[in-house]
Amino acid sequence: MLLLMCLSVWAQHSSAAEPVLRACGHPAAPPMSWDQDGQLTGVCVAAARRAFAAVGLTLQVEPPTPWARCLRMVETGEVDVNLCGFSNDKRLEHAVMVEPPVGHNEAVLIVRRDSALVYKSWSDLNGLRIGMGRGVSFGEEFDAYLAQHTQFDIALSEAHNLQKLLLGRLDAVVTARHAGQQQIRAIGCEAQLRMLPGKVVDGPLFMQISKHSKHLGVLPQLTAFLKQPAQIEWVQGQQTRFETMYAQLHPPMQPKLCGR
Secondary structure, eight states, rough: OOHHHHHHHHHHHHHHOOOOOEEOOSHHHHHHHTTTTTEEHHHHHHHHHHHHHHHHHHEEEEOOOHHHHHHHHHTTTTEEEEEOOOOOHHHHHHHHEEEEEEEEEEEEEETTTOOOOOOOSGGGGGOOOEEEEETOOOHHHHHHHHHHHHHEEEEHHHHHEEEEEOOOOOSSEEHHHHHHHHHHHHHTTTEEEOOSSOOOOEEEEEEETTTTOOOOHHHHHHEEEEEEETHHHHHHHHHHHHHHHHHHSSSOOOOOGGOO
16 A cells, blocks of 8 residues: 555656646648647647657647637747747747747738739738738738738638628738638638739748746757758658648538639
8 A cells, every 4th residue: 555655646746747838829720730620730730749749848739729819828928839920029029939940831812813903012902901810920010011001900710801801891811821722722712712923921930939938948959859851851741741631621611602
């Protein structure tokens, strides 16, 4: 009995001492991260789990939550890690960007098939009704430009923006290229919506650690691991893997808005 009691105390102590970090991410940005049956999955999730495991830490990924809520939890230190996102001045105030980036994405414009919009520069957006998801940022400068020069419309989610676009309540939606392609296909609206050529912003996606986290000391080890050629190649392979997975799990729907 004494032995059993000692083993029980040892097990409880070991469990309590195990270093665990909490993380959150974007719930609708496939293939980088998305809500799959109440759990976050995607390139950023897999890359973060692998990187932190390599430095002896366990990553506890929180259930999907609105993107703005995730960013707020990183800001306050309620979670340690934002799985990945663009860097901007506001995020740099409360989080550290982990080098090198775990992905790369472009901000693009989605319009209706019958749109006459031709995009060459930000000035082409002046006066237009432009939608973007709440909490989404493509850099301080671009965000400020939209707020000053367009009829900027922030919706709860990217899906809500696409619905507004289909109903003619927006002229264009700004979103990440990969996520936009997947969402248009998944909602079955490829005949009604199109992505304009060119990009409005181009930037890397960084794993981000809250400045309140007690695990900031692992940054050098994380960077060293992520810079390994084998790890860089592995991350690149995950992009194709999760694009295929998302397409298989989300076959095109036939909603009333996009009925053929």
